Amino acid sequence: MKKIEAVIKPFKLEDVKDALTEIGVFGMTVTEVRGFGRQKGHKEAYRGTEYTVEFLPKTKIEVVVPDNLTERVVETLLRTAKTGSIGDGKIFVTNLSEVIRIRTGETGDRAL
Amino acid sequence: MKTIVQQRVIVSLLMVSGIVAWMTLGVAANGVMAQTTTEAPPATGGTPPAAAPAPPPKIDTGDTAWVLTSSALVLAMTAPGLALFYGGMVREKNALGTIMQSFIILCLISVQWVLWGYSLAFGPDVKSIIGSLAWMGLNGVAMDQPNVDYAATIPHQAYMIFQAMFAVITVALITGAFAERMKFSSFLVFSLLWATFVYDPLAHWVWGKGGWIGTNGGMGALDFAGGTVVHISSGVSGLACALVLGRRLGHGKEHMAPHNLPMTVLGASLLWFGWFGFNAGSAVAAGALATSAFVVTNTATATAALAWMVAEWLYRGKPTVLGAASGAVAGLVAITPASGFVGPLSSIIIGAGAGFFCYVAVIVKSRLGYDDSLDAFGVHGIGGTWGALATGLFASKAINSGGADGLFFGNPGQLWLQFIAVLAAWVLAFVGTFVILKIVDWTMGLRVSNDEEQLGLDLSQHEERAYS
Numbered sequence: 001m002k003k004i005e006a007v008i009k010p011f012k013l014e015d016v017k018d019a020l021t022e023i024g025v026f027g028m029t030v031t032e033v034r035g036f037g038r039q040k041g042h043k044e045a046y047r048g049t050e051y052t053v054e055f056l057p058k059t060k061i062e063v064v065v066p067d068n069l070t071e072r073v074v075e076t077l078l079r080t081a082k083t084g085s086i087g088d089g090k091i092f093v094t095n096l097s098e099v100i101r102i103r104t105g106e107t108g109d110r111a112l
Numbered sequence: 113m114k115t116i117v118q119q120r121v122i123v124s125l126l127m128v129s130g131i132v133a134w135m136t137l138g139v140a141a142n143g144v145m146a147q148t149t150t151e152a153p154p155a156t157g158g159t160p161p162a163a164a165p166a167p168p169p170k171i172d173t174g175d176t177a178w179v180l181t182s183s184a185l186v187l188a189m190t191a192p193g194l195a196l197f198y199g200g201m202v203r204e205k206n207a208l209g210t211i212m213q214s215f216i217i218l219c220l221i222s223v224q225w226v227l228w229g230y231s232l233a234f235g236p237d238v239k240s241i242i243g244s245l246a247w248m249g250l251n252g253v254a255m256d257q258p259n260v261d262y263a264a265t266i267p268h269q270a271y272m273i274f275q276a277m278f279a280v281i282t283v284a285l286i287t288g289a290f291a292e293r294m295k296f297s298s299f300l301v302f303s304l305l306w307a308t309f310v311y312d313p314l315a316h317w318v319w320g321k322g323g324w325i326g327t328n329g330g331m332g333a334l335d336f337a338g339g340t341v342v343h344i345s346s347g348v349s350g351l352a353c354a355l356v357l358g359r360r361l362g363h364g365k366e367h368m369a370p371h372n373l374p375m376t377v378l379g380a381s382l383l384w385f386g387w388f389g390f391n392a393g394s395a396v397a398a399g400a401l402a403t404s405a406f407v408v409t410n411t412a413t414a415t416a417a418l419a420w421m422v423a424e425w426l427y428r429g430k431p432t433v434l435g436a437a438s439g440a441v442a443g444l445v446a447i448t449p450a451s452g453f454v455g456p457l458s459s460i461i462i463g464a465g466a467g468f469f470c471y472v473a474v475i476v477k478s479r480l481g482y483d484d485s486l487d488a489f490g491v492h493g494i495g496g497t498w499g500a501l502a503t504g505l506f507a508s509k510a511i512n513s514g515g516a517d518g519l520f521f522g523n524p525g526q527l528w529l530q531f532i533a534v535l536a537a538w539v540l541a542f543v544g545t546f547v548i549l550k551i552v553d554w555t556m557g558l559r560v561s562n563d564e565e566q567l568g569l570d571l572s573q574h575e576e577r578a579y580s
Contacts, residue, residue: 051369
């Protein structure tokens with residue numbers, strides 16, 4: 001099993017979710033996050049005070065999938081979350097040792 | 113630590129209740145708890161008795177309706193107007209605490225005004241400096257007779273309650289300067305002392321019968337609706353507060369952006385709405401003068417919002433919503449003293465100056481580094497000073513025969529009178545506030561602890577959250 005986390009531009013969430021559901025991802029967790037990479041922040045000014053906002057709002061998607069689906073998920077993410085401009089985000093793939101469904105106690109792929 | 117904090121809270125509560133109890137006793141001892149009606153005709157002060165017995169002043173129902181309506185409009189300036197205007201500009205953790213400051217001042221000063229505030233400000237003159245305590249508890253302030261010294265066609269109590277709302281909002285305006293860091297108990301004591309020892313005397317100097325500054329027996333400086341009394345006094349006091357309390361933790365380093373600008377714009381709009389009561393109501397009659405004041409108030413405010421926006425656009429590159437809202441308030445402030453004396457075109461110049469000068473003031477503030485959190489001084493101190501001086505430039509007897517001509521209408525002396533009034537208001541406000549703050553600091557402490565400040569006023573002072 002793999003856990004795939006993708007930090008993407010917030011307005012891409014719907015596209016990404018639809019595409020992932022289509023290829024057989026049955027669930028996901030989405031978090032509103034803030035962060036920065038190479039994309040620069042923006043300036044805000046309130047009366048005489050200026051702030052540089054470095055942490056930009058992004059959306060983080062977490063999905064856990066069987067190993068054989070990993071490549072397709074990554075490919076789908078790359079295709080749907082991409083705008084081509086800086087700040088499109090990143091994908092992190094990690095090995096996952098266990099998944100347990102709380103309701104039934106099922107484990108492993110059957111719990112996905 | 114906790115016991116010390118508790119002790120301090122108890123001490124402060126005792127102080128507040130002590131002051132209130134003392135005044136209540138005084139009122140009771142004077143036997144003025146009874147309703148005041150015609151049994152105590154208002155002192156007519158310096159009005160010379162006419163040769164033939166003049167007919168008693170008659171209450172005009174239209175005027176009375178307008179002044180009572182205006183009183184409610186001015187109330188709406190403090191809560192919800194100012195409460196939302198300031199509440200939106202602070203960080204989320206201080207939203208309720210900031211709104212509470214305006215709301216509770218409305219309550220506190222409403223009671224202070226009836227017990228002794230109105231008497232100190234408008235009561236029988238003592239050496240041109242202060243009103244006597246003769247009208248404490250509204251003794252002799254009739255509900256069914258006018259006081260011709262102040263408003264000849266409305267009940268004296270209608271004038272009193274109209275003025276009560278002015279006292280309320282003036283104290284509330286200061287809270288913008290010490291937002292996000294003042295202890296609630298100390299804030300209450302400060303507000304009560306400030307209303308009594310700064311606002312009430314200044315209102316007497318400018319508006320009270322016999323006060324030394326104004327047109328009601330004084331040297332003749334013009335202040336139609338409170339440029340000196342309300343805006344210079346609150347703004348300059350705000351500056352003193354910002355200097356004495358010091359900066360907020362993390363000021364200049366942490367982000368302190370407003371947490372809800374729509375709330376601020378709503379508040380600014382309500383201020384604008386209520387300000388018609390403030391300025392047009394100050395005619396204390398429903399007629400031509402109120403109409404003229406209404407028109408110039410709206411015109412100056414609109415111009416000031418545009419001026420601030422354009423200044424900001426040129427200087428920084430973007431027109432901001434907070435800038436437009438702030439400009440509107442600056443315009444309202446600046447036209448206040450002039451509103452009963454100037455024409456529409458003059459009001460455009462006054463408004464343009466307000467938007468520009470106040471924008472410059474908030475820019476300069478950020479360079480100087482003091483922390484007037486919500487620009488009480490930058491908007492009210494600077495806008496009020498500009499308005500008071502501009503009254504000396506643009507006032508015209510063609511608008512108000514009871515006023516005076518300004519510099520541009522052939523009377524340079526008026527500008528000098530305005531300058532003296534401005535100076536007096538600055539000195540009384542700054543020195544008075546400084547002394548009161550030091551006394552409160554020594555006895556109760558002014559600021560919340562660092563932990564409480566980081567936690568926010570909502571939780572630390574009220575154990576509530578605005579957004580749960």
